[in-house]
Amino acid sequence: MTTFLAAVAVTALIALVLGVVIGVAARIFRVKSDARVELVIELLPGANCGGCGFAGCADFAKALVEGKTTPSRCAVSSQGTVAAIASALGVSAGDGFRQTAVVLCGGDRNQIHNNALYNGVADCVSAALIGGGFKGCEYGCLGMGSCARACPFGAIEIVNNLAIVHAELCVGCGKCVATCPRKLIRLVPAGSKVHVYCSSPRKGAEKRKVCDAGCIGCRKCQKLAPEVFEVAGTLAHVKYDHDHPADPALVEQVGCPTDALLTAEQHLKIEHETPEGRQKK
Amino acid sequence: MSENNYLELTVGAVLVYNFVLSRFLGICPFIGVSKKIKTALGMAGALVFVMTLSSFITAVIYHYVLRAQTMFGVAVNLGFLQILLFIVVIASLVQIVEVMLQKLSPGLYRALGIYLPLITTNCAVLGVASLNAKAARGIWPSTVFGFFSGLGVALALILFSSIRERLELSAIPRPFQGLSIALVTAGILAMAFVGFSGLC
Numbered sequence: 001m002t003t004f005l006a007a008v009a010v011t012a013l014i015a016l017v018l019g020v021v022i023g024v025a026a027r028i029f030r031v032k033s034d035a036r037v038e039l040v041i042e043l044l045p046g047a048n049c050g051g052c053g054f055a056g057c058a059d060f061a062k063a064l065v066e067g068k069t070t071p072s073r074c075a076v077s078s079q080g081t082v083a084a085i086a087s088a089l090g091v092s093a094g095d096g097f098r099q100t101a102v103v104l105c106g107g108d109r110n111q112i113h114n115n116a117l118y119n120g121v122a123d124c125v126s127a128a129l130i131g132g133g134f135k136g137c138e139y140g141c142l143g144m145g146s147c148a149r150a151c152p153f154g155a156i157e158i159v160n161n162l163a164i165v166h167a168e169l170c171v172g173c174g175k176c177v178a179t180c181p182r183k184l185i186r187l188v189p190a191g192s193k194v195h196v197y198c199s200s201p202r203k204g205a206e207k208r209k210v211c212d213a214g215c216i217g218c219r220k221c222q223k224l225a226p227e228v229f230e231v232a233g234t235l236a237h238v239k240y241d242h243d244h245p246a247d248p249a250l251v252e253q254v255g256c257p258t259d260a261l262l263t264a265e266q267h268l269k270i271e272h273e274t275p276e277g278r279q280k281k
Numbered sequence: 282m283s284e285n286n287y288l289e290l291t292v293g294a295v296l297v298y299n300f301v302l303s304r305f306l307g308i309c310p311f312i313g314v315s316k317k318i319k320t321a322l323g324m325a326g327a328l329v330f331v332m333t334l335s336s337f338i339t340a341v342i343y344h345y346v347l348r349a350q351t352m353f354g355v356a357v358n359l360g361f362l363q364i365l366l367f368i369v370v371i372a373s374l375v376q377i378v379e380v381m382l383q384k385l386s387p388g389l390y391r392a393l394g395i396y397l398p399l400i401t402t403n404c405a406v407l408g409v410a411s412l413n414a415k416a417a418r419g420i421w422p423s424t425v426f427g428f429f430s431g432l433g434v435a436l437a438l439i440l441f442s443s444i445r446e447r448l449e450l451s452a453i454p455r456p457f458q459g460l461s462i463a464l465v466t467a468g469i470l471a472m473a474f475v476g477f478s479g480l481c
Contacts, residue, residue: 006359007362011362018369018370018373022376022380025377026380029381029383029384029385030384031383121451126450
C-alpha cells in the first residue's frame with residue numbers, strides 16, 4: 001500500500017511540477033504573433049511551392065499581412081481563394097494572371113536523332129555538361145526529368161525522352177523554368193493552347209538534319225495569322241496575349257509542314273504516335 | 282560496462298553500438314526524413330539535442346526518484362515507474378525547450394522547429410534513457426552517452442541521406458525504385474557498421 005501511495009504521489013508531484021513549469025514558460029516566453037498570419041496560412045493552399053518568391057506559404061502569409069505583396073502573387077490559389085484572402089485582410093487582390101508552363105520542344109526519341117549514347121547520371125544538368133548533351137539538337141529537350149523532379153505538383157511527365165506538361169495540373173509556379181539547363185520551359189498565359197514547339201534558332205536545313213519536328217521558318221503561319229505568329233530568323237513564336245488566346249483551330253488551318261506548331265493537347269499525344277504517324281499525309 | 286569506460290561511451294556509442302545501424306532504434310526518422318540532406322541535418326541536430334538533454338534529466342530522475350530507498354519517510358521501490366516517468370519528463374522537457382527556443386533563438390527554432398515535437402517520444406530517445414538506467418550509469422556518464430548516441434544517429438542519418446540523394450539520380454531497375462532500394466541500402470550500411478564490432 002505504501003508503494004502504491006508513493007507511486008501516485010511521486011507521479012502526481014512530478015506531473016504537477018512539469019505542468020506548472022510549462023505554463024510559466026509559455027507565459028514568460030510568449031511570442032506575440034499576429035492572428036491574421038495564422039488566418040492567412042489557413043486560407044492558403046499550403047503547397048509550399050515557392051512560386052510567389054517567398055520561402056513557403058508561412059513566409060508568404062507574413063509578407064501579405066505586412067503589406068509587402070498581394071494575394072494574387074500566389075500561383076496555386078484559385079480566384080476564389082485569392083478573393084477570400086484579400087477580403088480577410090481588407091486589401092486589393094492585386095493584378096496578376098494565371099500562367100502555365102510549356103516545354104518548347106517537340107522532339108522526342110522518335111523525332112530527334114541522338115548523336116551519342118549517354119549512360120551517366122540521369123539528370124538534365126549533368127547530361128548537358130558533357131559535350132553539349134547527347135541529343136543531336138543542342139536546343140532539344142534532354143528528357144532526363146530535372147523539371148519533372150522539381151515540379152511540386154507532378155505536372156510534368158517524361159515520355160520518350162521528352163518533357164510534357166499536363167496543363168490541368170500545372171499552376172505556373174515556375175520551379176521547372178529554373179531547372180532546365182537549355183531554357184526550354186516558358187511560363188505563358190494559362191489560356192493559351194497554341195504553341196510553336198521548337199526553340200532552336202539554327203537554320204532550317206540544319207534543324208531538319210537532326211530533327212523531324214523543328215520549325216524551319218517557312219512563314220506559313222505568319223502569312224495566315226500575322227497577329228498571332230511572328231517569325232524571327234528561322235524560328236516562329238506565338239505572340240502570347242492574356243486576353244485573346246490564339247484559337248486552337250489555327251493549327252489545323254496553318255498546317256505546319258513539320259508539325260512544330262501544335263496545340264497543347266497534340267503535344268501530349270506525341271508519344272502515342274509512331275514516326276510514320278506524325279509524317280504529313 | 283564500467284561507469285568510467287569513456288571509450289565505450291563515446292566511440293562505442295557512435296560506431297560500434299550505433300543506435301540506428303546496430304541497435305535498430307530510431308528507424309522511423311532514419312527512413313522518413315533521409316530523402317534530402319537538408320532535412321536530415323535538421324533532424325540530426327534535433328536528435329543530438331533531445332538525446333543529450335533527455336539523458337541528463339532521466340539520469341537525475343533515475344538516481345533521485347527511481348532508485349530512492351525511502352521517500353516521505355517510508356521504504357519504497359519505484360523502479361516500475363521508469364517508462365512512465367521517462368516519457369512524461371522527456372515530452373514536457375522538449376515542450377519547455379521548444380517554447381524557450383521560439384522566443385530566445387528564432388533561427389534555431391526554425392531549423393529544429395518541426396522536428397523537435399516529432400521525436401519527443403521517439404524510441405531512440407527513450408532507448409538511450411532506458412539503456413542508461415539499465416547500466417545504472419551516473420548522471421555525467423549518462424549525459425556523455427546520450428550526446429554521443431545522438432551523434433551516432435546523426436552520422437547514420439547524414440550518411441544515409443547522402444547515399445539516397447545519389448540514388449535519386451541513378452538508373453535503378455523499376456522494381457527496386459523508391460523505398461525498396463532505400464531499405465537494401467540501409468541493410469548494407471548496417472553491415473558496414475558491423476565491421477566496428479570488437480573495437481571496444
